[in-house]
Amino acid sequence: MQTKYIFITGGVVSGLGKGIAAASIGALLESRGLSVSLMKLDPYINVDAGTMSPFQHGEVFVTEDGAETDLDLGHYERYTHTTLGRGHNCTTGQIYDTIIRKERAGEYLGRTVQVVPHVIDEIKTRIIKASQNVDVSIVEIGGTVGDIESLPFLEAIRQFRHDTGMDNTIFIHLTLIVFASEEMKTKPTQHSVGKLREIGIQPNILICRSKAPLPENVKKKISLFTNVPEQSVITGLDVKSVYEVPLIFHQERLDDIIVENLRMWTRSPKLQEWAEIVDRFKNPLGEVNIAFVGKYVQQKDSYESLNEALIHGGLANHLSVNLHYVNSEDIETQGADKILASMDGILVAPGFGERGAEGKIQAVHYARTRNIPFFGICLGMQMAIIEFARNMAGIPKANSGEFTPGNPDNVVDLMPEQEGFQETGGSMRLGGYPAVLKADSLIARIYGSTEISERHRHRYEVMNQFVPKLEQAGMVISGRHPERHLVETIELKDHRWFVACQFHPELKSKPFKPHPLFASFIEACNQYKSERTSDT
Numbered sequence: 001m002q003t004k005y006i007f008i009t010g011g012v013v014s015g016l017g018k019g020i021a022a023a024s025i026g027a028l029l030e031s032r033g034l035s036v037s038l039m040k041l042d043p044y045i046n047v048d049a050g051t052m053s054p055f056q057h058g059e060v061f062v063t064e065d066g067a068e069t070d071l072d073l074g075h076y077e078r079y080t081h082t083t084l085g086r087g088h089n090c091t092t093g094q095i096y097d098t099i100i101r102k103e104r105a106g107e108y109l110g111r112t113v114q115v116v117p118h119v120i121d122e123i124k125t126r127i128i129k130a131s132q133n134v135d136v137s138i139v140e141i142g143g144t145v146g147d148i149e150s151l152p153f154l155e156a157i158r159q160f161r162h163d164t165g166m167d168n169t170i171f172i173h174l175t176l177i178v179f180a181s182e183e184m185k186t187k188p189t190q191h192s193v194g195k196l197r198e199i200g201i202q203p204n205i206l207i208c209r210s211k212a213p214l215p216e217n218v219k220k221k222i223s224l225f226t227n228v229p230e231q232s233v234i235t236g237l238d239v240k241s242v243y244e245v246p247l248i249f250h251q252e253r254l255d256d257i258i259v260e261n262l263r264m265w266t267r268s269p270k271l272q273e274w275a276e277i278v279d280r281f282k283n284p285l286g287e288v289n290i291a292f293v294g295k296y297v298q299q300k301d302s303y304e305s306l307n308e309a310l311i312h313g314g315l316a317n318h319l320s321v322n323l324h325y326v327n328s329e330d331i332e333t334q335g336a337d338k339i340l341a342s343m344d345g346i347l348v349a350p351g352f353g354e355r356g357a358e359g360k361i362q363a364v365h366y367a368r369t370r371n372i373p374f375f376g377i378c379l380g381m382q383m384a385i386i387e388f389a390r391n392m393a394g395i396p397k398a399n400s401g402e403f404t405p406g407n408p409d410n411v412v413d414l415m416p417e418q419e420g421f422q423e424t425g426g427s428m429r430l431g432g433y434p435a436v437l438k439a440d441s442l443i444a445r446i447y448g449s450t451e452i453s454e455r456h457r458h459r460y461e462v463m464n465q466f467v468p469k470l471e472q473a474g475m476v477i478s479g480r481h482p483e484r485h486l487v488e489t490i491e492l493k494d495h496r497w498f499v500a501c502q503f504h505p506e507l508k509s510k511p512f513k514p515h516p517l518f519a520s521f522i523e524a525c526n527q528y529k530s531e532r533t534s535d536t
């Protein structure tokens with residue numbers, strides 16, 4: 001089968017939502033019965049996103065096969081039915097890494113190794129590899145047209161169209177309509193398309209981000225100066241919920257225009273599912289207030305998947321979810337009561353490093369002792385183990401090897417086989433791993449199954465020698481890795497909803513298929529809220 005390609009570039013400014021646009025196009029094409037794949041080309045020199053600070057680059061999205069990738073892959077998976085992998089996020093660093101290794105191995109036989117053809121060919125090879133067995137492959141190029149570092153990627157996609165054929169490849173360019181007072185300014189769009197055309201790329205479709213719909217005369221003008229047909233100049237209207245984007249694109253006929261350009265014949269799109277999501281988002285029956293306790297809270301991107309999964313949990317219950325981001329250091333200085341008393345639920349988020357850890361432990365303590373719904377994820381579970389060990393299981397010095405290496409009471413620590421590898425990314429447990437759940441546990445009821453598989457991204461594990469003490473004090477180790485017996489999930493019996501997991505369930509939640517743990521957590525928060533309000 002001939003795979004068709006859609007290349008998505010962006011211009012004028014960064015942060016236009018290219019990732020969401022690419023994901024929405026994926027959703028629209030799936031709704032027409034096509035199979036899709038999505039890929040991100042990132043011009044930075046890091047080999048992957050794993051080593052980048054969440055403050056700078058947002059969330060690191062972990063794929064099923066354990067790659068640490070750009071957060072746009074999270075959007076791609078959330079909007080579609082795809083499961084992406086290592087090959088779907090390609091960086092300049094990976095390209096050069098491959099080429100330099102080949103050069104050292106003598107594979108270029110005395111030739112000069114150059115950007116053209118070697119770097120460009122390596123990019124093209126990776127695009128083809130990541131696009132196997134699908135009708136349409138959607139490829140997003142990171143950065144902004146005009147950046148020095150994205151040039152090799154743009155040259156690669158220019159050649160790609162030449163190699164693959166006009167009917168098999170299209171270019172979609174995202175730009176921004178600037179407003180001067182209330183007047184729409186198209187000049188930045190014209191210049192950005194001019195820049196693309198200079199390097200040999202004529203876009204087929206323009207998506208113009210704008211706070212108001214583009215009137216006909218504006219579309220006409222953009223069309224005239226960019227050579228893009230007027231009907232292919234689309235408004236990318238600013239919307240309240242990112243899940244509206246597939247629908248507003250469809251209203252602009254974007255999916256029709258794409259399949260016409262690619263000479264594909266498909267059924268008409270089925271978009272009821274998306275309409276239902278938007279309807280639930282816009283017309284909630286109530287709301288819950290959740291304390292989101294973490295470290296990177298000033299940079300919401302750092303927890304993109306988690307934010308979305310909580311919203312999905314709300315959608316499942318027809319509720320809107322108000323997230324109150326709490327820097328755990330503020331709990332240390334101001335006390336848990338002041339910050340958490342009015343909340344319907346408390347979530348302790350994943351994270352790395354010691355800063356704010358004691359505040360997170362206090363948040364767990366507050367939720368546990370006051371019977372407030374509590375959800376701990378990854379580091380959040382480790383904090384729950386420490387809190388319980390200190391206050392219930394008679395291990396007052398309990399801590400994590402991440403913060404107090406060498407402490408004999410580290411209830412969370414490196415496994416012996418990991419010692420000595422700490423500084424290399426190699427010691428992390430990454431990607432999908434199975435877990436077996438106890439049949440009579442709350443978590444098994446929530447999943448409706450005792451066998452699950454979820455994605456991981458962590459280094460430290462619960463130390464099994466402390467488990468008997470934790471269990472005697474009433475903690476339920478409800479899920480374990482089947483062979484290695486690593487602790488995967490915990491819960492408390494005499495609590496309305498206290499669940500924590502070592503994995504990241506948020507990575508597999510989708511708006512049209514909210515993850516059961518988030519759906520159940522939000523339901524418990526709402527229940528707690530109504531009990532609390534009827535008490536007073």
Ligand code: GLN
Nearest residue numbers: 350351378379458459460
């Ligand atoms: N820092 C902890 C670990 O490495 C938890 C990681 C996380 O929350 N993703 O084990």
